[in-house]
């Protein structure tokens with residue numbers, strides 16, 4: 001049977017771009033539909049603009065800390081309008097770069113919404129064009145999910161938070177996951193008064209418990225009011241624009257903005273998936289096997305729409321694996337083991353492998369190594385900020401099965417540690433590695449004594465006193 005294209009990808013986000021580019025440069029005929037802007041969540045309204053705002057928000061503290069090093073700096077604060085304008089320019093540049101990259105590779109871009117009509121046909125919604133393809137891949141990502149409470153229409157999500165006209169003087173951030181914690185840090189760093197309202201016991205559920213506690217303590221030191229066990233029951237908007245929150249605790253609060261970061265739902269509606277026979281799970285995620293194949297042989301799905309591990313680099317690696325499977329003659333399953341990740345909170349969190357609780361459930365006996373110290377940078381700045389690192393070691397094999405950090409540059413540091421964990425390095429191999437001195441990162445290879453809970457009320461401080469860490 002003849003098809004218009006070998007591959008039709010719905011969604012030009014991180015996964016869809018990588019897949020369509022790889023397949024096109026191998027010589028196959030590829031088209032990709034995008035209803036918004038090429039780049040998807042990560043580039044247009046996620047990781048990239050968020051990280052730029054994180055950078056911006058750190059300068060306030062850095063300028064204060066510089067005084068400890070003799071700098072005499074006067075600041076009149078950050079211009080939100082300038083920041084957003086410059087961020088938008090950078091996003092435009094990246095969007096154009098991705099469009100150029102796809103076009104150079106020979107990918108046909110189909111602006112608009114594509115709907116699956118049958119296992120080999122899509123229809124472009126606005127002009128009714130029918131396009132056939134040997135393989136169809138759904139890479140439509142996810143979208144912020146909001147609870148249905150009265151007044152929720154007054155809330156914003158991370159999408160709007162990146163585009164606000166003014167920096168809110170007072171903001172409530174609802175949720176305790178990646179996005180909530182990151183935006184709480186951004187707004188706090190830029191000078192807003194921030195309340196973080198989380199329904200659970202402690203922020204960052206699913207992360208190592210020591211990391212959660214440490215980050216909550218450090219965020220509180222910076223002035224973020226974390227209110228755990230708190231849910232918003234309703235929002236009201238006053239005539240002056242003030243948002244009034246009613247809380248389940250009986251309390252309330254007034255804000256200029258209320259940001260809900262309460263998770264993301266797969267973009268699987270209205271795509272014709274059910275009609276074509278593609279199975280979805282109870283939450284609307286496309287069900288796939290290890291090779292990203294759906295219940296229909298010619299239709300695959302990658303990235304956040306499958307709700308496997310909703311991270312950009314994972315979507316990219318799923319796209320690359322699928323290109324190898326469908327067009328490279330090398331069936332390659334997606335690999336979701338030991339995926340490192342970072343939360344760009346302030347300070348940052350970096351993590352790879354198992355939490356202590358996960359490892360205990362899997363292996364029973366563990367050796368734990370922990371260190372908490374004031375980084376050298378803050379000896380002269382005087383800032384009361386501590387860093388924390390933890391290694392989780394399976395006792396029987398002495399394999400490092402988890403590494404966790406809270407502290408400046410944790411994201412950068414954990415990337416290197418992740419290679420060792422992925423390779424199955426033992427604690428002895430960590431110990432064998434010479435540290436880079438003087439750094440915080442060297443603590444990962446100098447923690448010698450296992451942590452002993454009853455005897456040590458506080459985490460032992462390891463390492464060389466010459467490091468000036470304390």
Ligand code: NDP
Pocket residue numbers: 146147174175176177178179180182198199200204205231261262263264309310311341342343344
């Ligand atoms: P998460 O799933 O990480 O967190 C959602 C939070 O909202 C949780 O704290 C959850 O509470 C809470 N929540 C869910 N529903 C409700 C509700 N009805 N009322 C009140 N609170 C609620 O989602 P995010 O939106 O933060 O991020 C989505 C995904 O995007 C992440 O899982 C991550 O994979 C990815 N991401 C990655 C980033 C990175 O790599 N740095 C940055 C940003 C996003 P509870 O814990 O009780 O369930």
